[in-house]
Amino acid sequence: MSPEENKPTDFIREAVAEDLRTGRYTYVRTRLPPEPNGYLHIGHVKAFMIDYLIAKENNGELILRFDDTNPAKEETEFVEAIKEDARWLGIEWVKETYASDYFDLLYEWARTLVKKGLAYVDDQTPEEVSKNRGTLTEPGKNSPFRDRSVEENLNLLERMKNGEFPDGSRILRAKIDMAHPNINMRDPAMYRIIHEPPHHRTGDKWKIYPLYDWSHGQNDSMEGITHSLCSLEYENHRPLYEWFLDQLGVFKPRQIEFARLNMNYTVMSKRKLRRLVEEGHVNGWDDPRMPTLRAMRRRGYTAEAILDFIRRVGVAKNYSVTDVALLEECVRDDLNKHALRRMAVIRPLKVVIDNYPNDLVEEMDAVNNPEDPSAGTRKVPFSKVIYIEQDDFRETPPPKYYRLYPGNEVRLRYAYFIKCTHVVKNDAGEVVEVHAAYDPSTKGGDSPDGRKVKSTIHWVSATHAKQAEVRMYDRLFTKEDPEEGEEGFLACLNPNSLEILTGYVEPHLAAPEVGSRFQFERLGYFCADRDSTPENPVFNLTVNLKDTWAKLEKKAK
RNA sequence: UGGGGCAUGGUGCAAUGGCAGCACACCAGCCUUUGGAGCUGUGGAUCUUGGUUCGAAUCCAGGUGCCCCAGCCA
Numbered sequence: 233m234s235p236e237e238n239k240p241t242d243f244i245r246e247a248v249a250e251d252l253r254t255g256r257y258t259y260v261r262t263r264l265p266p267e268p269n270g271y272l273h274i275g276h277v278k279a280f281m282i283d284y285l286i287a288k289e290n291n292g293e294l295i296l297r298f299d300d301t302n303p304a305k306e307e308t309e310f311v312e313a314i315k316e317d318a319r320w321l322g323i324e325w326v327k328e329t330y331a332s333d334y335f336d337l338l339y340e341w342a343r344t345l346v347k348k349g350l351a352y353v354d355d356q357t358p359e360e361v362s363k364n365r366g367t368l369t370e371p372g373k374n375s376p377f378r379d380r381s382v383e384e385n386l387n388l389l390e391r392m393k394n395g396e397f398p399d400g401s402r403i404l405r406a407k408i409d410m411a412h413p414n415i416n417m418r419d420p421a422m423y424r425i426i427h428e429p430p431h432h433r434t435g436d437k438w439k440i441y442p443l444y445d446w447s448h449g450q451n452d453s454m455e456g457i458t459h460s461l462c463s464l465e466y467e468n469h470r471p472l473y474e475w476f477l478d479q480l481g482v483f484k485p486r487q488i489e490f491a492r493l494n495m496n497y498t499v500m501s502k503r504k505l506r507r508l509v510e511e512g513h514v515n516g517w518d519d520p521r522m523p524t525l526r527a528m529r530r531r532g533y534t535a536e537a538i539l540d541f542i543r544r545v546g547v548a549k550n551y552s553v554t555d556v557a558l559l560e561e562c563v564r565d566d567l568n569k570h571a572l573r574r575m576a577v578i579r580p581l582k583v584v585i586d587n588y589p590n591d592l593v594e595e596m597d598a599v600n601n602p603e604d605p606s607a608g609t610r611k612v613p614f615s616k617v618i619y620i621e622q623d624d625f626r627e628t629p630p631p632k633y634y635r636l637y638p639g640n641e642v643r644l645r646y647a648y649f650i651k652c653t654h655v656v657k658n659d660a661g662e663v664v665e666v667h668a669a670y671d672p673s674t675k676g677g678d679s680p681d682g683r684k685v686k687s688t689i690h691w692v693s694a695t696h697a698k699q700a701e702v703r704m705y706d707r708l709f710t711k712e713d714p715e716e717g718e719e720g721f722l723a724c725l726n727p728n729s730l731e732i733l734t735g736y737v738e739p740h741l742a743a744p745e746v747g748s749r750f751q752f753e754r755l756g757y758f759c760a761d762r763d764s765t766p767e768n769p770v771f772n773l774t775v776n777l778k779d780t781w782a783k784l785e786k787k788a789k
Numbered sequence: 790u791g792g793g794g795c796a797u798g799g800u801g802c803a804a805u806g807g808c809a810g811c812a813c814a815c816c817a818g819c820c821u822u823u824g825g826a827g828c829u830g831u832g833g834a835u836c837u838u839g840g841u842u843c844g845a846a847u848c849c850a851g852g853u854g855c856c857c858c859a860g861c862c863a
Contacts, residue, residue: 242802267863302862358861365859369791372859403861413792415859424861444863468793468858491795491856544812546802548795551856555800558813568826603826634824643822677822688822754823780824 240285242547244488248286248459251486257458260292264318264325265448265462267299268310268432270502272317273523274538274559278493281542282461284323295455296325300332301447303431311432317525321535329455331447332433338442338450339393341480342404342422346385350479351422352378353388354405361403364410365418371411372418378407392425395439399425404440408475416472422446449473452485460485463492464549493545494553496712498523499721513725514708520772521708521729531705532749532759532774537566556707563775567749567757572600572607575645575690576752576771578702578735580619582694583666585650588616593693596646597676612738614647617694619736621754624689625666627655632784634686636666643688645753649674690753697736700769703761704731737769744769751777 251257262283266276287294296318300306315328345351354361354375366372380388392402404423412418423440430436452460460473467489477484499505500523508514508522517524520531528538541562545554575598594614601607620636629637636642641651648670656665673680677688706729714721741750744760751757756776763770 246805265863269863299863305862361861362859367791367859370859371791400861405861415792417792418859421861426861441861443861448863464794465857466863470793489794496800544801546812548802550795550801552801555813558801561813564825573823573825599822602823632824645822685822687824690823751823751825754825756825777823777825782824784824 240543240546243549244282244459244461244490244547245286245289247486247488248290251458252290256486259458260287260290261295261456261458262287262292262461263295263297263452263455263457264323265297265299266314267302267305268307268314269302269305270310270505271313271517271524271526273500273505273525274495274528275493275500275523277321277525277538278542278545278547279461279463280318280321280323281539282490282547284325286459286461292458293326294324295327295329295457297329297331297451297455299444299448300330300431300433301442301444303426303429303441306432308432313526320525320529321539329451330433331442331451332431334447334451334454335434335438335442337454338447341450341482342389342442342446343386345406345422345476345479346389346404347382348479349382349407351404351406352380352385353392353402354378354419355402358400361421365415366410368415374410375405375419378419389423392423392440393438395425395427397425399427401425406446406472406476408472414468414471416445416469417475420445420472445469445472446476449476449485449487450480450482453477453480453482456483457485460487462487462489464489464551489549490547491549491551493542494551495523495556495559496553497556497707497709497714499709499714504715504721507722508708511722513722520703520705530759530761531772532567532757533563534566534570534749537563540566553713560775564757564777567751567774569603570601571749571751571757573598573602573753574738574741574750575612575692576700576702576735576737576741576755576758577619577621577690577692577697578704578733578752578755579622580736581622581625581666582664583618583620583625583650583668583691585616585618585668585670586653587669590616592616593696594647594675598646610740612646612740613693613696614644614691615693615695618644618691619694619697620644620666620689620691624687625652625663627663630785630788633781635689636668636687641683641685643674643677643685644691645688646677647675647691648672648677649679649683649685690755692736692738694736696739698739698742698769700735700737700741700771701763702733702735702758702771702773704733704773705729706731737771741771742769744771749774 264283354377364373403421405419408417410418518526518530541559595611596614598612624635626637638652650668650670653667655663658664708729709724710726711724746762749759757774758771759774761770761772
């Protein structure tokens with residue numbers, strides 16, 4: 233397939249191409265407009281990649297502009313976190329700016345509108361403003377302060393700026409139409425008074441702060457942004473976006489809206505994510521069960537996989553909820569090609585090979601990655617006593633069960649064929665030890681007589697294995713849409729979303745580099761966690777392998 | 790009962806008046822020293838009613854459903 237055919241196309245890219253063709257714009261410049269009041273999550277990635285890629289595909293530029301118009305909610309800590317996450321995704325920007333960089337110019341532009349009789353200071357209380365806005369079906373009422381003179385408005389605005397009035401006592405409003413069917417056009421607020429806390433960049437210089445509608449489009453214009461791409465809920469704001477720019481007579485970017493990313497089995501709103509963290513339902517913003525980028529990174533997701541996911545989701549205006557299974561498939565797809573294979577037993581069951589010499593240790597050759605021959609091979613020690621997965625043994629096998637059971641022969645991966653001879657049980661009647669006999673002629677896993685086994689299972693040598701903590705993760709919520717229903721999203725938290733196991737890993741996994749990713753054969757992909765110590769390596773389940781047997785077994789029930 | 794937007798298999802996205810296709814999921818099979826990976830195949834969709842047209846997912850009209858908007862949040 234040629235790169236041409238591979239290029240994604242969607243209604244935004246078509247609109248941008250059209251604008252270039254018709255000469256509406258001669259270049260492309262987009263902006264990334266995060267508000268520094270939280271950590272980035274998977275939903276942001278879609279918006280980020282649209283902005284970044286559309287600029288890049290058109291030899292254009294991307295400006296990273298922090299939307300810091302509300303000192304009550306924003307912090308510098310988030311600025312650094314957002315940049316770190318964006319860089320991890322591979323996003324590049326030509327310039328880092330802040331809405332607050334433009335406060336002076338924006339104030340001048342506000343004065344311009346006042347002078348043109350298009351903005352006024354309103355002394356109504358917030359309650360009165362709200363009441364007089366009207367409803368969806370009824371028009372609003374004009375403010376009694378709507379027709380003040382330009383001089384008085386200029387004077388009042390200046391004094392608002394200087395901090396002469398308390399919070400909430402006055403606002404600057406655009407003078408448009410209180411009867412407009414679009415409520416955003418009913419004399420929207422432009423500036424509000426906020427004395428505390430100080431702004432994270434401008435300190436206590438300003439006592440008035442612009443609202444989104446007054447700030448965003450003007451900043452876009454000042455920066456020469458050609459395409460201001462945002463989510464669907466801003467569609468109703470576009471008339472206002474254009475009104476300001478038209479009245480000012482300044483450079484006019486084009487706002488285009490698309491559907492934001494939603495995913496099932498998770499929540500994406502900052503408020504809800506904060507509750508999960510603050511109420512201790514998860515262990516912080518980077519808990520691997522969270523949909524934040526730092527959580528996904530810690531869990532072992534690669535940037536490549538996340539970007540592939542975003543690409544596969546596409547861009548449209550349909551409200552949509554993407555299946556998290558697609559994300560997981562993208563992660564597997566990437567890790568399958570790159571992760572080194574290792575053997576680890578996470579729910580150990582002891583196996584004694586009675587006819588294997590007591591003190592013999594053999595080094596078995598094991599392939600590091602069948603998808604990538606250049607990854608080479610390694611030696612794995614084998615001895616008389618090993619651990620296998622509890623799931624890989626049944627005393628009485630169900631139909632279609634191919635693994636170890638009394639009388640059955642299986643292959644130990646890269647080692648020998650073994651046949652189960654008998655078991656040892658505890659007082660409770662549980663199998664605590666399996667005994668088996670091996671066939672010395674099958675070393676490496678091939679039988680010279682052409683004999684077949686139906687199953688290959690993984691193992692670790694008991695005396696050589698390293699004990700490790702393995703954190704198994706499942707979906708955070710049990711319902712596809714956690715927000716649906718009366719009880720709220722916390723009511724469907726999955727009580728089993730984290731299970732901590734103590735397993736055994738092969739010697740090559742004893743001291744993993746934090747963040748390194750492996751496939752534990754037949755189990756899934758795992759990532760070494762930063763909680764690892766030399767005594768206790770810790771692995772996070774990134775994503776499980778597809779498990780045909782588990783599916784079969786589930787269906788049989 | 791105002792305004793803005795959106796309707797294509799289970800899910801997400803294509804088809805820009807000319808054979809409704811891709812991915813994920815699902816199902817069946819092949820292959821396999823991972824019940825992994827890979828490969829092959831099956832089933833399943835144009836919200837509805839009418840109209841224009843040789844021909845409609847696409848154009849027109851009506852209907853229905855869903856989403857967004859009444860913050861001095863973004």
